[in-house]
Amino acid sequence: MSHPRQELTHFVHTEARALGFDLVGVTSADPLAAAAFNARWVAQGYAGDMAWLERNMDKRADPRQLVPGARSVICLGMHYDPPSSGEGTSSTPTGQIARYARGDDYHDLIKKRLAQLWEALRIQAGDEEISGRYYVDTAPVLERELAARAGLGWWGKNTLLINRRAGSYFFLAELITTLELELDEPATDHCGSCTRCLDACPTQAFPEPYVLDARRCISYLTIELKGSIPQDLRRPMGNWLLGCDICQDVCPWNRRSAATRESAFHARDGLDPVDLLELIGMDRDAFNQRFRGNPAKRPKRRGMLRNAAIALGNSGQRAEAVPVLVDVLKKEEEPLVRAHVAWALAELGGEQAKRGLQEARTVEKDEEVQQEIDTALAKLGD
């Protein structure tokens, strides 16, 4: 007869898979050795403006501070890679959204599944005294480190968790509990001598293998950074609007990665790819309608239009983009967007761009935008 702990662990695996989780592993609730590495990473400034990463580092490294008496952490992964939308090529400039963000926001869906898993586990354990808490992509937990220790994958040179079978296109979630479960072995590193991700990163965001300088990463720049994008990083951003997949797309372990089983993560109409001229002209209502319940709500309209301006500046499609950008420079209320539109006009160049910038300069009141326009005009030889 098998031990109740084994039976319960088997139940966790079966139930989690039935609830749509593709990867399941269990680790102990012991404190993580990675806390010192993370503290150093934050101290080196690599976290940029993500101040919340600095808070509660002790708590975050120790699951027992979140759930007193915790013995096990169930780590879960759910594939998010959407099937191709088949929307093909377009003659107007387009922007890209990272694979994880083309459908519905994942937090709500995964939280509901975690709640179901926890409820089922409590009933199965038949113990009123057990306690537990679950998380998905929330600050209090060092989830990548826990998942690596639970055998879900190894911390790759691109700093993402990689699973030999599933690649890296999966969301992570975890359930910390006082229940005692069978533990899995940590995953081992299979990056070997490969450096594809490090070589492919357009902004050189890896100061060394396994270390990310978030301040240079397009994901951080397009989503977390609230203000201006540094000038030297705008061109390398290409046409990314929300996140970036390059260091995952080039990873050999993603050649065999599975598509998501969740239709909620499939690309919504118009998000794979995004029509940049439509996006840059969206008012608040149109934006909210298009992106309701989508991860683009995090950078909000001002962040997404800022990113769209950069993508248009990088599009090389002067004839299509310049008339629209000149109009946006005149009418847009958000100074952050106008500032990046000025940059885009200088990148695209031409007489119409120059005239638009000159006219805007005569009425512009915001100092930062004035500076951007001056820089843009200087670039155009004015």
Ligand code: SF4
């Ligand atoms: S997500 Fe893009 S910008 Fe960020 S590290 Fe990877 S390749 Fe570089």
Ligand code: SF4
């Ligand atoms: S691309 Fe190569 S080095 Fe980078 S994470 Fe994948 S296997 Fe590791």
